[in-house]
Amino acid sequence: MNNNRTSKQQLGEWGEKLVASKCSCPRCKRARTLKRLPQNFKCADLICDFCGYLAQVKSSKVVTVTLLPKFVLGAAWSPQKQRMDNGIYFPLFLVLRSTTESAIYYLPTDLQSPALFIPRNPLSSTAKKSGWQGFRYVLSAAPEGAFVRIT
Template sequence: MATKRQELGVFGEQRVVSDCACPRCKRQKTLVRLPPNFKCADVICDFCGFLAQVKAASARSLDRLPKSILGAAWGPQRERMESAIYFSLFIVLATTDRSYAIFYLAADLQEPDMFKPRKPLSETARRAGWQGFVYDMNAVMNRAVRLR
């Protein structure tokens, strides 16, 4: 049984796949979802191979990005950043009635400062030692564009 957060994530990925053209090749209906737990990417263009991350967040207002968004695993993200590899980011904001907005932040507009590691989970946690990160959107707020 999926959690509310997982359901929101799937909703966001489905909205990007159905509503967005590929930012690289500009083709419609070529973005497809990757399998769950694929590291650092959620969608791929089945024409040109473009990869992107999708983050979905609950919001009261669809007009403005939140100050921060929960990321995923810090280890893989940090390793990619050390190799200067960044994935573009689709941000889907959804209200309780499932109205939504989609924002896009290109990989080349991202900065290392926007990725903030979280404290590792305690030794008694189910996934002890796992460490996530947060996207600090304050640094790039004016760089994201609203697509829908």
């Protein structure tokens, strides 16, 4: 991994690579067809190079991989909100990493709702990216049992 990247960026990259190497495409069921999209591609991290399936990956450090965190940080709110307003949701792979193990969970689009996405406050005027606004995934807003553990 690139040493110029933050630890959170490195964790995200690791999670994307783990999903791509361990998971089959949920749509076409082919193995090893999930590929990483370019950095900063809006709202998606992986594409199936066979059927075009798009998915988001979020990674988080946790104490135990058997309990989902209350929330994980998303990316930019504006593109996410625009897609939601048009009924477009991307499936979510949630990668949890503890000091001793990791786990991959999956949340399909048909179990997502606007309640899962909460905007954060915009960055202050003194911030490097002044005015930028992200969001949080509120994992408890998903129906009980909606996240399926894959690994």
